Amino acid sequence: MSAVCYRGATLSLDGSNAFFTAAVTVALVTAIQAAVMLVYLHFRERDQIIKVLKSWRISGLVGVTGILGSLGWFTAFALQNAAYVKALGQIELLFTFAGSYLVFGERSTAREILGILLVVASIILLVLL
Secondary structure, eight states: OHHHHHHHHHHHSSOSOHHHHHHHHHHHHHHHHHHHHHHHHHHHOHHHHHHHHHTHHHHHHHHHHHHHHHHHHHHHHHHSOHHHHHHHHTHHHHHHHHHHHHTTOOOOOHHHHHHHHHHHHHHHHHHHO
């Protein structure tokens, strides 16, 4: 549902440049999410605000990479149907499994491998149909 709303928000902005309209939408969405999270933390876990501020270098890096990732998603939403973007986006699961295997040496269970194969099959079906 959020993907459809993000696409709608991006397309509602005037402009022919998909990257620019996506960037504006990401900026607004991120600002709203940050404000909501700040209010939540203020009332529920106030000490976490101080911890985040103290670790500003790493939390800032995580924030920047998250925004860059969101900018990619939102640009894709501006260019294509949200359902196609989300379906193709499932490929990130394959990269996650590959990274966990190659970098961390984790081994997948038979059930996880079956899930990977189902994701791959769904991507192939999406592309072919």
